Amino acid sequence: MSVGVLDSRNLNGGQKLAVKYFTVAMVLFVAQILFGLLAAVQFIAPGFLFETLDFSVNRMLHINAMVVWMLYGFIGAVYWFLEEESGVEVVGLKLGEIAFWVLTAAVGIVVLVYLFLQIGAGDDTTRWLINEGREYIEAPRWADIGIVAVMLVFFYNVAGTFSKGRWSGVSGVLTLDLVALVGLYLAGMFYTTNVTVDYYWWWWVVHLWVEATWEVLVGCIMAWSLMKLLGVRRKIVQTWLYIEVALMFGSGILGLGHHYFWIGTPEYWLSIGGFFSALEPIPLVAMVVHSIYDAGVHKFKSTNHPALGWVIAHTFGNFFGAGVWGFMHTLPQINLYTHGTQWTASHGHLSFFGAYATINIAFFYLAVQQWRGNVWMGANLADNGWKWKWSMGLLNLGVVGMTVALLIAGYEQSFIERAVEGSTWSGYFAAQTHPWFTEAMFWRLIMGIVTAAGLALLIWDLATIGAGETRPALVIERHEEPGVKAAVVQTA
Amino acid sequence: MNATPLWASETFWKKTAIWVTAVSFLLLIVLTFDSMAKVSAGSTTRVPAYSVINKKIDYRFNASLNRYTPVVEGDAPLFGKILSDEEAEKLVTLGKKTFQAKNCINCHTVLGNGAYYAPDLTKSWLDPNWVDETNREILMLAFLQDPPGNARSYGTGRRMPDLGITEDEARGLIAFLKWTAAIDTNGFPHNFKTLYAQENP
Amino acid sequence: MIEPVQLEDFFLNVFSAAVIVVSGAGYAGFYAWGKIARRPGFVISAYASYASLAAAVWVLAETSHFEGFWRVAAGLMLIGYFAAPLAIFRLCTAMHAGEHSEHDRPIANQQQEEEQS
Numbered sequence A: 001m002s003v004g005v006l007d008s009r010n011l012n013g014g015q016k017l018a019v020k021y022f023t024v025a026m027v028l029f030v031a032q033i034l035f036g037l038l039a040a041v042q043f044i045a046p047g048f049l050f051e052t053l054d055f056s057v058n059r060m061l062h063i064n065a066m067v068v069w070m071l072y073g074f075i076g077a078v079y080w081f082l083e084e085e086s087g088v089e090v091v092g093l094k095l096g097e098i099a100f101w102v103l104t105a106a107v108g109i110v111v112l113v114y115l116f117l118q119i120g121a122g123d124d125t126t127r128w129l130i131n132e133g134r135e136y137i138e139a140p141r142w143a144d145i146g147i148v149a150v151m152l153v154f155f156y157n158v159a160g161t162f163s164k165g166r167w168s169g170v171s172g173v174l175t176l177d178l179v180a181l182v183g184l185y186l187a188g189m190f191y192t193t194n195v196t197v198d199y200y201w202w203w204w205v206v207h208l209w210v211e212a213t214w215e216v217l218v219g220c221i222m223a224w225s226l227m228k229l230l231g232v233r234r235k236i237v238q239t240w241l242y243i244e245v246a247l248m249f250g251s252g253i254l255g256l257g258h259h260y261f262w263i264g265t266p267e268y269w270l271s272i273g274g275f276f277s278a279l280e281p282i283p284l285v286a287m288v289v290h291s292i293y294d295a296g297v298h299k300f301k302s303t304n305h306p307a308l309g310w311v312i313a314h315t316f317g318n319f320f321g322a323g324v325w326g327f328m329h330t331l332p333q334i335n336l337y338t339h340g341t342q343w344t345a346s347h348g349h350l351s352f353f354g355a356y357a358t359i360n361i362a363f364f365y366l367a368v369q370q371w372r373g374n375v376w377m378g379a380n381l382a383d384n385g386w387k388w389k390w391s392m393g394l395l396n397l398g399v400v401g402m403t404v405a406l407l408i409a410g411y412e413q414s415f416i417e418r419a420v421e422g423s424t425w426s427g428y429f430a431a432q433t434h435p436w437f438t439e440a441m442f443w444r445l446i447m448g449i450v451t452a453a454g455l456a457l458l459i460w461d462l463a464t465i466g467a468g469e470t471r472p473a474l475v476i477e478r479h480e481e482p483g484v485k486a487a488v489v490q491t492a
Numbered sequence B: 001m002n003a004t005p006l007w008a009s010e011t012f013w014k015k016t017a018i019w020v021t022a023v024s025f026l027l028l029i030v031l032t033f034d035s036m037a038k039v040s041a042g043s044t045t046r047v048p049a050y051s052v053i054n055k056k057i058d059y060r061f062n063a064s065l066n067r068y069t070p071v072v073e074g075d076a077p078l079f080g081k082i083l084s085d086e087e088a089e090k091l092v093t094l095g096k097k098t099f100q101a102k103n104c105i106n107c108h109t110v111l112g113n114g115a116y117y118a119p120d121l122t123k124s125w126l127d128p129n130w131v132d133e134t135n136r137e138i139l140m141l142a143f144l145q146d147p148p149g150n151a152r153s154y155g156t157g158r159r160m161p162d163l164g165i166t167e168d169e170a171r172g173l174i175a176f177l178k179w180t181a182a183i184d185t186n187g188f189p190h191n192f193k194t195l196y197a198q199e200n201p
Numbered sequence C: 001m002i003e004p005v006q007l008e009d010f011f012l013n014v015f016s017a018a019v020i021v022v023s024g025a026g027y028a029g030f031y032a033w034g035k036i037a038r039r040p041g042f043v044i045s046a047y048a049s050y051a052s053l054a055a056a057v058w059v060l061a062e063t064s065h066f067e068g069f070w071r072v073a074a075g076l077m078l079i080g081y082f083a084a085p086l087a088i089f090r091l092c093t094a095m096h097a098g099e100h101s102e103h104d105r106p107i108a109n110q111q112q113e114e115e116q117s
């Protein structure tokens, strides 16, 4: 075992596969930001790359890269703890390895097709080979099928490994959640001419992913991290995970109704969607209480400050992005005006970044720590840890800055386009040329550049943090088999 | 060790989680069946049959519902030809497939979902932008086949790119948009004034 | 049936919505922290947060023209936001009840502290 250098001998089988996923995730994160910047420039200079890389292409790459890098991060995180949580080696590691390369090749091909073919004729071939033309799930049908196949391999590895080793509350919730997550993807894999029916099922994928199954998946990842890194007792962590599942699914499943206000679906969705989505902030408030309680009772010290910092950013980001920004526009009385404006984009940025980018980044830091031989990454880092601190500061400042700019733009748009002008095309453009809007777009670009600077530092930091470090980090593990008291396992 | 009370125990919350999830999901399934029955094309007035493209579509304020609702009245055949139900569905289908194939949704919204770089298309068929009834079809056909050449931009400088839309595809798109304009969206977008309302206020 | 927000109430409406969630967390957080640290000042801040939440619910209900079902929902919101944090706190204490007989802090961390001092 080597300390202070990236050495795959420091990793178990699942972890070796996990770092591959993390690496691709980072590459796609860079792509996300790059295409986001191009799209943001086009708001200010519409002639930029016109008919070469149009806004639609850049935006599609921006949001697809985001969804895919986050999924890569989640898959990696699960492979990361699979062996420790189950107590045995991953059952189909070779298969998992093949699946990784197949998925990555497919993603590469899809990106090239998006960039160079972009669109096709209005027939079925286009949907199968080039582009499905539905937001977030643009991947052509062949790729959908490939994604499902790869997810099945992943699922086989998860369920198979736990079955061979041991099951636990965390692994049970995780496995069932993965079934739901993959199952929901199927709801987006068919064609229909009826645009109302189309959106009805499309929201199953989008909403029931980010507001239900992804939240619970992150809950599982957090649960494992709490036990592993802070030595919190399994029983407490698992009880808490069940509470979270009850609150998340209890509010989030029917909260789906907040997307069925205006798409042609019956009026009862106004009440159902309004009511249940008003409950959605509750689990997020509960998490705040729980973390305060834990922080207060345990006074934890961490051997990985960057990871801890990003976990805290996750708690706040999830609370503000999803809880506060979500609730602000979720009642139909106001959503009638804000629906489909930059307001929505404001919420989309803060919530996706706050809830999911943060937790992935936290896990990348955990992975790097172990990969370097489980070195010390707590207080007194070399260089005072300026790189992680600055990158965290810049990334958060950038995204919050963009969120505020978009909120101002969205507010103005709801006001001018919707309320005053009666939502006509000329009303739309009147709002787009208003100084509040154009200045907001300018500041969004500036804050986007700040975000990009933070990302550059993050990459540099992940590549160098802990290099040459010799102080070991101690890992705490509390075994709770009957009769065995808290034990300290030192991996060094 | 103190015993944990039942209401704070792992098994209690495990059961609660299962029940809450199951009940919520079951309710969603029931509501889904009901909604699907009500939104299949032509089953109710919420989502009209595709042959609505043979008719004149307008909106009127409905005081009891406190919002604008679609009114379908009188013949107004698209491109001057009354289509059978099958022909209408075929044309709208071509339009919807083209809508997806050209990635319209990553600049525009429809039913308010999509991207925010270009106007919402939900009621674009009825937008005053098309001046009046007689010009509309001609203007739309020309625009879709050569968007940069017919760009208005309203001072934003934003133009729609040439997406290689053929004349047939353009006709399909217009049929799709006309049909979409007749969907009852519970009053979205708010206070929308149709081309007709603008003509005779 | 809904009666959309009036133009001039836009800001009040969305601002009160944000205040509800933020004060909800403030109330819950102050309450929990006040109990753990045994500082009554925090518990007072908690109730002040709740008061601002209640005021915000009222503003939201007025500007959103809540009637019938929606009024009931606002009432439930008031009750739910009041009771849920108390329940969650009690839940946290009860869950951790068995724990204090053992070490409060992971042993390894204590070693670390000694090393650093």
Ligand code: HEM
Residues within 6 Å of the ligand: A135, A210, A211, A258, A259, A277, A278, A280, A281, A318, A321, A322, A323, A325, A326, A327, A329, A330, A331, A335, A338, A339, A340, A341, A344, A347, A348, A349, A351, A352, A355, B112, B113, B114
């Ligand atoms: C981490 C969790 C969440 C994420 C990642 C997220 C993300 C998003 C995104 C990306 C959209 C835009 C979808 C589109 O492109 O059309 C959206 C829409 C929306 N979200 Fe969330 N969201 C989350 C949680 C919530 C919560 C908790 C609420 C309510 C309390 C909420 C309320 C809404 C509403 C009402 C819309 C529709 C906006 C419109 O009408 O245009 N979201 N969300």
Ligand code: HEM
Residues within 6 Å of the ligand: A033, A036, A037, A038, A039, A040, A059, A062, A063, A066, A344, A345, A346, A348, A349, A352, A353, A357, A399, A444, A445, A447, A448, A449, A451, A452, B114, B115, B116, B117
């Ligand atoms: C350099 C930083 C970024 C820039 C310049 C940027 C720019 C953009 C632009 C121009 C759009 C299209 C909005 C429209 O249709 O009008 C967009 C959409 C979106 N971006 Fe970003 N973005 C950035 C970073 C991020 C990050 C970090 C996330 C999340 C982790 C994110 C998530 C999203 C989402 C979810 C949407 C779709 C929103 C919706 O449809 O409502 N972006 N972004």
Ligand SMILES: [Fe+2]
Residues within 6 Å of the ligand: A207, A211, A255, A256, A258, A259
């Ligand atoms: Fe949602």
